[in-house]
Amino acid sequence: MFSVTVRDHMMIAHSFRGEVFGPAQRLHGATYVVDATFKRTALDADNLVVDIGRAAEQLHAVLAELSYRNLDDEPDFAGLNTSTEALAQVVADRLAERAQDWGLDALVVTLHESHVAWASYERPL
Amino acid sequence: MFSVTVRDHMMIAHSFRGEVFGPAQRLHGATYVVDATFKRTALDADNLVVDIGRAAEQLHAVLAELSYRNLDDEPDFAGLNTSTEALAQVVADRLAERAQDWGLDALVVTLHESHVAWASYERPL
Amino acid sequence: MFSVTVRDHMMIAHSFRGEVFGPAQRLHGATYVVDATFKRTALDADNLVVDIGRAAEQLHAVLAELSYRNLDDEPDFAGLNTSTEALAQVVADRLAERAQDWGLDALVVTLHESHVAWASYERPL
Amino acid sequence: MFSVTVRDHMMIAHSFRGEVFGPAQRLHGATYVVDATFKRTALDADNLVVDIGRAAEQLHAVLAELSYRNLDDEPDFAGLNTSTEALAQVVADRLAERAQDWGLDALVVTLHESHVAWASYERPL
Amino acid sequence: MFSVTVRDHMMIAHSFRGEVFGPAQRLHGATYVVDATFKRTALDADNLVVDIGRAAEQLHAVLAELSYRNLDDEPDFAGLNTSTEALAQVVADRLAERAQDWGLDALVVTLHESHVAWASYERPL
Amino acid sequence: MFSVTVRDHMMIAHSFRGEVFGPAQRLHGATYVVDATFKRTALDADNLVVDIGRAAEQLHAVLAELSYRNLDDEPDFAGLNTSTEALAQVVADRLAERAQDWGLDALVVTLHESHVAWASYERPL
Numbered sequence: 001m002f003s004v005t006v007r008d009h010m011m012i013a014h015s016f017r018g019e020v021f022g023p024a025q026r027l028h029g030a031t032y033v034v035d036a037t038f039k040r041t042a043l044d045a046d047n048l049v050v051d052i053g054r055a056a057e058q059l060h061a062v063l064a065e066l067s068y069r070n071l072d073d074e075p076d077f078a079g080l081n082t083s084t085e086a087l088a089q090v091v092a093d094r095l096a097e098r099a100q101d102w103g104l105d106a107l108v109v110t111l112h113e114s115h116v117a118w119a120s121y122e123r124p125l
Numbered sequence: 126m127f128s129v130t131v132r133d134h135m136m137i138a139h140s141f142r143g144e145v146f147g148p149a150q151r152l153h154g155a156t157y158v159v160d161a162t163f164k165r166t167a168l169d170a171d172n173l174v175v176d177i178g179r180a181a182e183q184l185h186a187v188l189a190e191l192s193y194r195n196l197d198d199e200p201d202f203a204g205l206n207t208s209t210e211a212l213a214q215v216v217a218d219r220l221a222e223r224a225q226d227w228g229l230d231a232l233v234v235t236l237h238e239s240h241v242a243w244a245s246y247e248r249p250l
Numbered sequence: 251m252f253s254v255t256v257r258d259h260m261m262i263a264h265s266f267r268g269e270v271f272g273p274a275q276r277l278h279g280a281t282y283v284v285d286a287t288f289k290r291t292a293l294d295a296d297n298l299v300v301d302i303g304r305a306a307e308q309l310h311a312v313l314a315e316l317s318y319r320n321l322d323d324e325p326d327f328a329g330l331n332t333s334t335e336a337l338a339q340v341v342a343d344r345l346a347e348r349a350q351d352w353g354l355d356a357l358v359v360t361l362h363e364s365h366v367a368w369a370s371y372e373r374p375l
Numbered sequence: 376m377f378s379v380t381v382r383d384h385m386m387i388a389h390s391f392r393g394e395v396f397g398p399a400q401r402l403h404g405a406t407y408v409v410d411a412t413f414k415r416t417a418l419d420a421d422n423l424v425v426d427i428g429r430a431a432e433q434l435h436a437v438l439a440e441l442s443y444r445n446l447d448d449e450p451d452f453a454g455l456n457t458s459t460e461a462l463a464q465v466v467a468d469r470l471a472e473r474a475q476d477w478g479l480d481a482l483v484v485t486l487h488e489s490h491v492a493w494a495s496y497e498r499p500l
Numbered sequence: 501m502f503s504v505t506v507r508d509h510m511m512i513a514h515s516f517r518g519e520v521f522g523p524a525q526r527l528h529g530a531t532y533v534v535d536a537t538f539k540r541t542a543l544d545a546d547n548l549v550v551d552i553g554r555a556a557e558q559l560h561a562v563l564a565e566l567s568y569r570n571l572d573d574e575p576d577f578a579g580l581n582t583s584t585e586a587l588a589q590v591v592a593d594r595l596a597e598r599a600q601d602w603g604l605d606a607l608v609v610t611l612h613e614s615h616v617a618w619a620s621y622e623r624p625l
Numbered sequence: 626m627f628s629v630t631v632r633d634h635m636m637i638a639h640s641f642r643g644e645v646f647g648p649a650q651r652l653h654g655a656t657y658v659v660d661a662t663f664k665r666t667a668l669d670a671d672n673l674v675v676d677i678g679r680a681a682e683q684l685h686a687v688l689a690e691l692s693y694r695n696l697d698d699e700p701d702f703a704g705l706n707t708s709t710e711a712l713a714q715v716v717a718d719r720l721a722e723r724a725q726d727w728g729l730d731a732l733v734v735t736l737h738e739s740h741v742a743w744a745s746y747e748r749p750l
Contacts, residue, residue, distance in 0.1 A: 013263035029279005138638035154654005388513035404529010
């Protein structure tokens with residue numbers, strides 16, 4: 001199995017609902033450093049999983065729709081806790097739509113919320 | 126599949142038995158930067174794999190039982206080489222006991238012994 | 251010259267005023283991975299610049315006063331752009347108050363806002 | 376499942392053929408920071424997946440055959456795009472030959488081409 | 501003293517002349533992960549050293565003139581060893597021209613050539 | 626001012642004396658990831674601060690004298706706390722002896738003891 005990963009980031013505000021979140025129930029924010037991994041069992045005619053420039057461009061487009069926003073105000077997330085793992089799925093699903101014709105087998109998205117915590121979501125394509 | 130990872134560290138002394146270890150047969154030590162990854166196929170009612178604070182707390186408790194010790198003197202490791210990969214299993218198994226009611230599917234523990242070497246152990250839960 | 255650095259982090263929401271900030275004028279947020287460097291020309295009687303545990307504890311206390319908050323609502327920052335470099339000074343000045351009896355010569359605080367951007371403030375003590 | 380990873384690097388020149396590569400069709404180069412991961416379901420008699428020194432030595436030998444070279448001039452790669460993912464397979468296959476008697480189950484090789492892009496190849500052993 | 505740093509990268513081919521360089525006398529290449537640090541004694545009216553977006557844009561423009569090229573063919577470097585430290589000065593001097601009206605006091609450019617080696621050049625502005 | 630940095634590591638056991646050290650008074654150990662920075666105001670005839678291979682070789686030789694040892698048993702450190710900052714000075718002074726004819730102006734040695742703590746010592750040459 002081959003994979004290619006590209007890294008970008010987004011900066012958002014949000015808050016959580018539920019006692020388990022403690023002080024994170026207050027409005028705060030995060031930088032998510034985002035790694036998108038594209039998986040494929042065989043390389044294409046150019047000897048690639050995906051062109052790194054093309055992959056970076058599409059990841060950037062997905063993150064631009066989320067970045068510099070208060071996620072508490074986004075209709076897509078109404079009533080949902082936008083946890084790191086839940087956002088990893090959102091980014092992966094949106095990226096999967098853009099990459100559905102790329103001949104990929106799977107996609108993994110990892111969001112690093114600090115130097116000591118990160119979360120991932122993996123899905124087939 | 127979703128995952129959440131938290132990072133912490135421990136500092137220990139130990140020595141190895143066996144010619145393959147060369148100078149590492151002498152008493153020396155290591156900082157292990159430890160990543161614990163919790164895996165789950167679906168998110169819980171709070172949209173989480175596990176609360177990051179709770180995960181960090183339990184990992185810290187497991188590492189506190191090992192850190193600032195000479196592992197050669199610990200009865201649990203008598204007659205055993207406490208290699209990085211063997212310690213990854215020890216940390217994973219002890220953490221699994223603490224996390225057995227968390228609804229998880231698997232656990233991965235990675236111990237980084239330097240900027241150029243690390244080891245992992247993955248187990249179901 | 252000797253130095254000791256400890257790392258921690260904080261997660262905040264804020265917005266900026268001024269056209270130069272573009273989309274960052276909207277309410278958003280950031281994780282700041284924070285490095286505090288303590289400088290001293292000679293070591294103390296224990297052969298230390300500062301005990302790493304004590305340094306980490308005081309840095310954590312300073313960050314706890316800022317973390318999980320919307321800085322736009324904090325009276326201390328009313329009318330100010332809480333840029334990464336400006337927050338580096340806030341953290342450094344607050345830490346300097348706590349460390350004023352530690353025999354230090356200088357303090358540097360670096361805030362990493364992503365994997366591609368960070369800012370620092372250095373001051374004497 | 377246990378794994379051990381060692382890190383090294385190589386520095387090469389090359390060019391790509393195909394419009395998708397844009398400016399990378401010109402002769403340029405790359406540093407690849409290379410992670411080789413050795414996987415095994417059970418530890419050996421020394422409580423190891425593989426001795427880290429031995430693993431590092433063999434990875435270094437494989438990379439020495441590629442490093443400080445213009446890959447466009449290497450007969451092994453005639454007519455091939457030496458993409459990051461294709462080179463990950465080359466390194467993995469060459470390392471697999473050297474490690475075939477080590478009792479391993481699988482091998483993963485990751486080549487980091489920058490702080491924002493990397494590629495991997497995983498194969499059984 | 502305040503500073504802001506932005507990170508980007510470039511990928512080049514080159515060779516060195518002189519026995520001290522050993523195998524690096526052959527045509528090879530490198531990825532340089534480049535950090536540009538802008539220093540200023542006081543913040544501007546927006547509470548900034550420099551807008552991070554603007555700094556990133558100018559660094560990217562400087563690197564685009566060097567990236568995806570064989571430096572041995574560039575007239576600017578004829579007869580010169582394009583060592584990491586020499587290239588750090590080239591990037592710093594070119595960036596200084598673009599930033600001369602930004603009210604800065606100094607500029608530092610660091611080029612990381614691998615996970616185990618990097619070089620810097622600092623100059624006043 | 627120009628600088629070149631090379632990275633290596635060492636693994637040691639030791640203990641500390643003094644109540645401030647808490648559990649670190651017990652025999653334990655550390656991996657120190659060591660960065661040695663060589664500074665020079667002008668480049669040499671090869672356009673270098675120092676050849677990276679030569680610098681790496683000398684740093685490795687200095688660390689080999691300390692690594693895989695219990696520093697509590699080393700006569701050089703009898704009665705001394707081998708804190709991270711004190712060891713940074715030891716490494717810097719030993720490296721300075723080896724580099725005294727290299728035309729350098731200063732030397733900085735940084736020892737990383739974990740992902741959240743490191744210490745440095747800078748001296749002229």
